[in-house]
Amino acid sequence: MRILAQDFTITGTAELPQAEPSEREYLLSAPAMDQWLSCEARISKWRFNAPDLLLRLVLRDGVYDAFVSLPAAAAPPDHLFGARVRLTGIVTFTPALGRVMFVPDVKQFKLLEPGTENVFDTPLVTISQVRQQQIKVGQCVRVRGNVLGSTTENVLHLREGSAAIRIQTQLPWKNTDKPHVAVSTGDVIEVVGFQIAHDGSLMSGFDLEECHLRVTGKAEVPQPVTSALKDIASGNYTAELVETRGRLITLQQVQLEHGEWRTTMLLESEGSKLPVALHTQGRPALDTIKTDDDMLVRGLVEPGNAVDLRQIRLLGADAVKSLGLSSTVRARQLWLWVASILAVVLIFSGWIVALQKSNRIKTEVAAQLEERVTERTAALSQAQTELTRALDQERELSELKSRFVTMVSHEFRTPLGIIMSAVELLQHYSDRLPDDEKQRQLQEIQSSTKHMGSLMEQVLVLGRVEAGKLTCKPVPLAIAYFAERIIDEIQSITNRKCPITLQTEGEITNANADESLLRHILGNLVTNAVKYSPIGSAVVLRIHCSGGQIVFDVIDHGIGIPKKDRARLFEAFHRCSNVGDTPGTGLGLVIVKRCVDLHGGTLEVRSEADHGSTFTVSLPIGS
Numbered sequence: 001m002r003i004l005a006q007d008f009t010i011t012g013t014a015e016l017p018q019a020e021p022s023e024r025e026y027l028l029s030a031p032a033m034d035q036w037l038s039c040e041a042r043i044s045k046w047r048f049n050a051p052d053l054l055l056r057l058v059l060r061d062g063v064y065d066a067f068v069s070l071p072a073a074a075a076p077p078d079h080l081f082g083a084r085v086r087l088t089g090i091v092t093f094t095p096a097l098g099r100v101m102f103v104p105d106v107k108q109f110k111l112l113e114p115g116t117e118n119v120f121d122t123p124l125v126t127i128s129q130v131r132q133q134q135i136k137v138g139q140c141v142r143v144r145g146n147v148l149g150s151t152t153e154n155v156l157h158l159r160e161g162s163a164a165i166r167i168q169t170q171l172p173w174k175n176t177d178k179p180h181v182a183v184s185t186g187d188v189i190e191v192v193g194f195q196i197a198h199d200g201s202l203m204s205g206f207d208l209e210e211c212h213l214r215v216t217g218k219a220e221v222p223q224p225v226t227s228a229l230k231d232i233a234s235g236n237y238t239a240e241l242v243e244t245r246g247r248l249i250t251l252q253q254v255q256l257e258h259g260e261w262r263t264t265m266l267l268e269s270e271g272s273k274l275p276v277a278l279h280t281q282g283r284p285a286l287d288t289i290k291t292d293d294d295m296l297v298r299g300l301v302e303p304g305n306a307v308d309l310r311q312i313r314l315l316g317a318d319a320v321k322s323l324g325l326s327s328t329v330r331a332r333q334l335w336l337w338v339a340s341i342l343a344v345v346l347i348f349s350g351w352i353v354a355l356q357k358s359n360r361i362k363t364e365v366a367a368q369l370e371e372r373v374t375e376r377t378a379a380l381s382q383a384q385t386e387l388t389r390a391l392d393q394e395r396e397l398s399e400l401k402s403r404f405v406t407m408v409s410h411e412f413r414t415p416l417g418i419i420m421s422a423v424e425l426l427q428h429y430s431d432r433l434p435d436d437e438k439q440r441q442l443q444e445i446q447s448s449t450k451h452m453g454s455l456m457e458q459v460l461v462l463g464r465v466e467a468g469k470l471t472c473k474p475v476p477l478a479i480a481y482f483a484e485r486i487i488d489e490i491q492s493i494t495n496r497k498c499p500i501t502l503q504t505e506g507e508i509t510n511a512n513a514d515e516s517l518l519r520h521i522l523g524n525l526v527t528n529a530v531k532y533s534p535i536g537s538a539v540v541l542r543i544h545c546s547g548g549q550i551v552f553d554v555i556d557h558g559i560g561i562p563k564k565d566r567a568r569l570f571e572a573f574h575r576c577s578n579v580g581d582t583p584g585t586g587l588g589l590v591i592v593k594r595c596v597d598l599h600g601g602t603l604e605v606r607s608e609a610d611h612g613s614t615f616t617v618s619l620p621i622g623s
Contacts, residue, residue, distance in 0.1 A: 016036075016088075019036050019038035019088045020036075020037050020038065021037075021040070022037045022038065022039050023039070023059055023060060023061050024039075024059045024060075024061045024062040024063070024064050025061055025062070027091055028064075028099055032091045033091055033092075033099075034090060034092065035090070035091055036088070036089075036090060037088070037090075037091060037101070038086060038087060038088040038089075039057070039059060039064070039087055039101070040059075040084065040085070041057035041058055041059045041084070041087070041138075042057070042058045042082055042083065042084050042085075042115075042138060042140060042194065043055055043080045043081060043082065043085060043115060044058050044081070044082075044140075044170065044193075044194060044210040045081070045170060046076065047173065048075070050070070050072075050074075051069055051070045051072060051074070052068070052069060052070070053067070053068040053069075053070055054066075054067060054173070055067075055068065055080075055087075056170070056173075056210065057085075057087070058138060058140075058194045058209075058210055059138070059196075060138050060196070060197055061196065061197055062196055063171070063210060064099075064100075064101065065173075066087055066089065066100055066101040067089075067100060067102045067103065068103040068106065068109050069103065069105060070106055071106060077111055078117070079114050079116055079117050080115050081115045081116055082115035082116050082122060082140040083111060083115030084111075084112045085110060085111055085112060086110040087101060087103050087108060087110075089101045089102050089103035089104060089108055090102050090104070096173075097173065119192050119212045120214065122140050122141060122142040122192045123142060124141075124142045124143070125141045125142070125143060126143065126161075127144075127145050127158060127159070127160035127161070127163045127164065127165050128160070128161065128162075130143060130165050130207050130208060131163045131165055131239075133195070135195055136195075137195055137197045138194060138195070139194070139195060140192065140194050141192070141193070141194075141195070141208070142190060142191065142192045143190070144188065144189070144191075144216070145158030145159055145164075145188070145189065145191070146158065146159050146160070146186065146187070146188055146219050146222050147183050147185055147186060147187045147188075147222075148164065148185065148222050148239075148241040148300060149185050149241060149300050149315050150183070151300055151313045151315075154168055154169045154171065155169075155206075156169065156183065157239050157240075158189070159222055159241070164237075164238075164240040164241070165207035165208065165239050166205070166206055166207055166238070166239040166300075166302070166303065167191055167193060167209070167211045168193075168206045168208070168209045168210070169211050169212075169213065170210050170211065170212065181214060181215065183213070183215060185222065186219055186220060186221040186222065187215050187217075187219075188217035188218065188219050189213050189214060189216060190213065190216055191208065191211045191212070191213045192211060192212045192213075193208030193209055193211030193212070194208060194210050195207065195208060195209075196209050196210075222241055223241075224241045224242050224243035225240050225241065225242050226243050227242050227243075228244065228269065228270065229244045229245070229246040229267060229268075229270070230269060230271070230272035232244055232274060232310075232312065233273065233274045233310065235303075235310065237301050238302075238303045239300070239301060239302075239303070240300070240301050241298070241299070242298070242299070242301055242312065243296070243298045244269075244296075244312070245267075245269065245294060245295060245296045245323070246267030246268055246269035246274070246294075246295060246297075247268050247269065247292060247295070247326040247328060247329065248265055248266075248267060248289065248290070248291055248292065248293045248294075248295050248322075248326075249267065249273070249291065250264075250265065250266045250291065251265050251286070251289060252264045252265075253283060253284075253286070255283070259281055259282060260279060261279070261281075261282065261284065262278070262279055263277070263279075263286065264276070264277050264278075265278075265295070265297075265320075267295055267297070274310065274311065275309055275311040275312070276299065276311060276312045276314060276320070277311050277314065278313075278314040278316075278317065278319075278320070279313075280316075280317060284317035286317065286320070288322060289320070289322045290322070292325060293322040293323070293324060293325060293326065294325070294326040295321070295322060296320070296322075296323055297312060297314060297319060297320050298314070298315075299312040299313050299314040299315055299319055300312065300315065301313075324435060324439070325439070330442070333442075333446065336449075337419070337449045341416075341449075343456070347456060415449070418444050418445070419444075419445050419449065422444045422445045423445065425441055426438065426441055426442075470517075470598065471598070472514045472517055472598040472600075473514050474512035474513050474514055474599075475512060475514070475515065476510055476511075477510060477511060477512070477515055477518070479508055479510060479511055479513075479543060479550060480502075480504055480508045480543065482515070482518070483502055483522065483541060483552075484502060486519065486523055486526065487500045487526065487541065489523075490523065490526050490527055490530065493527075497530055497533075498529075498530045498535065498536060498537050498538065498539050498556075499536070499538055499539070500530070500539045500541065501539070501541070502541050502543070503541070503542040503543070504542075504543050504544065505542065505543070506544055506545060507545070508543055508544070508545065508550075511550045511619065511622070512622050514595075514598070514599065517595040517599060518595075518619075520592065520595045521552075521592050521595050521596060521617055522541070522552065522554075524588040524589070524591060524592050525552075525592060525615050525617070526539065526554055527588070528588055528589070529554050529555070529558065529613070532556070532558040532559050533557060533558035533559075533612075534558070537556065538556075538557065539554070539555070539556045540553070540554070540555040540556075541553070541555075542555065546618075548620065548621055548622075549618045549619065549620060550618070550621050551617070551618050552616070552617045552619075553614060553615070553616050554614070554615045555612070555613075555614045556612050556613055556614075557612040558612055558613065559578050559579070559609070559610060560607045560608050560609040560610055560613055561576055561605070561607040561608075561613055562576060562577055562578055562609045563609070564577070565577055565578075566605070566607075569589055570589055570590055571590070578609060596617055596619070599619045599620070600619075600620055601617060601618050601619035601620065602617070602618045603615065603616070603617055604616040604618075
């Protein structure tokens with residue numbers, strides 16, 4: 001609480017109260033404001049502007065500023081740098097410096113230990129001694145080292161021998177300090193600074209703070225230390241210039257103020273992860289870098305603290321390089337491809353066995369019917385009817401088998417051929433193929449395997465539906481957001497062959513629906529619309545609510561459906577006569593129809609050959 005005095009009267013004199021000794025942490029706290037306190041500190045810099053002496057104080061736990069009011073025409077003491085003093089005064093606030101200690105009289109300024117006339121007369125120690133914390137907290141020391149680089153205007157990394165430290169130059173007073181001495185990588189410099197404990201820990205992120213520096217020579221540009229990423233992450237190379245490699249997990253680029261960009265990458269190697277950061281003016285050209293690439297990076301290791309994790313700070317965009325797809329990812333993909341092929345073979349084998357068993361059962365039924373015709377002439381008409389029905393089922397099964405074999409032969413032979421060809425090329429000519437050709441062959445294998453996986457997914461889904469194992473479990477679903485996700489996935493899968501537009505009419509009510517079944521419905525309808533439309537032709541997914549129903553219209557301007565094919569549109573493995581060489585299984589619309597039926601909804605088709613198609617799905621909002 002403060003009192004604004006309009007007038008005051010001096011009634012006498014008394015001794016000043018005993019001031020409470022304080023550290024920086026308390027001096028910055030709310031209870032310290034306007035209190036009569038004292039502190040012991042060393043002076044790192046000063047400025048005399050009669051009658052005030054402005055001091056930068058180094059305490060055990062940080063840096064603090066103070067004003068000392070000197071008598072008129074008085075001069076400050078000599079040799080203030082590094083001097084140990086005791087100050088007693090009032091904690092107050094100034095707009096220019098923030099929280100400071102105001103010492104009202106030179107009597108409250110006690111010189112406990114004189115400083116040096118020349119800053120660089122400070123005792124010389126090695127960087128290794130500083131790194132290993134062999135000097136006292138708050139002690140002023142001088143080190144000599146080679147500049148590894150600078151991450152910000154006030155932060156430098158130095159190396160001497162095999163040891164490196166991270167220093168912070170003096171923080172300026174507003175509009176009063178001269179610019180820092182300009183240094184560059186490879187300069188040999190002398191640094192005079194203080195080791196300060198923050199929050200009880202010596203390692204606050206800087207080995208020395210409030211540093212003066214001067215350039216004493218020039219050496220060769222320092223080379224980075226090559227190290228494993230896990231050793232850097234464990235803290236073995238803090239402050240060093242390092243070169244390491246790892247698999248790229250994530251990459252983010254964020255625009256900051258004044259045209260600055262921050263690029264953050266997360267690398268992983270041998271189970272250890274480490275962030276890598278790059279700050280540039282303008283967005284760096286890193287478009288060729290992709291997730292799961294093996295990255296080679298070079299930069300300065302910054303220690304972790306309460307705010308930031310340990311990280312590598314790159315000194316430029318040229319300090320990061322992609323070495324291509326990580327060998328770990330490549331091996332994992334190869335195992336997935338092999339497993340997928342084996343799964344396809346096993347599934348087809350089981351399917352064929354099931355068909356053979358079904359044929360055998362049908363044949364046995366037919367034989368029994370024939371025996372009954374012979375033995376029971378009186379029931380000839382009924383037996384003939386049953387036999388005819390069995391023969392129809394046999395023909396239908398045979399036709400289904402024929403269509404399935406045709407589909408398998410057409411849809412799997414091509415990708416299997418592509419995979420075999422690519423594997424043979426990589427197996428026999430890997431050492432002679434350029435990297436871009438190897439990458440193209442691997443992408444061919446990946447694309448073909450994904451295609452076969454998609455085909456098998458449709459076969460498995462249809463099998464579950466026919467077996468009654470696929471049920472509808474509605475949950476509340478944000479329909480518009482769900483549709484946007486489906487469109488984004490299809491755009492990516494189809495390489496944006498056709499623009500897909502989402503149109504919503506009126507207020508779209510969140511409905512209860514089975515997310516998996518609805519994904520099959522919209523995914524197959526929109527994918528077919530893109531597949532059977534010319535490149536660039538518009539596809540529209542329109543959603544609106546009507547009479548307690550949520551209605552989805554999928555509209556395209558593609559090849560349409562011939563009239564003669566509409567009656568068999570929802571038969572398994574049946575494909576329209578005008579599809580030509582466009583790949584497909586004939587299962588997509590069958591799955592759509594079954595999923596709509598499980599929701600208790602309806603499916604309508606309006607189409608003309610060469611004039612596009614419109615599929616309308618209506619589902620109960622509370623299904």
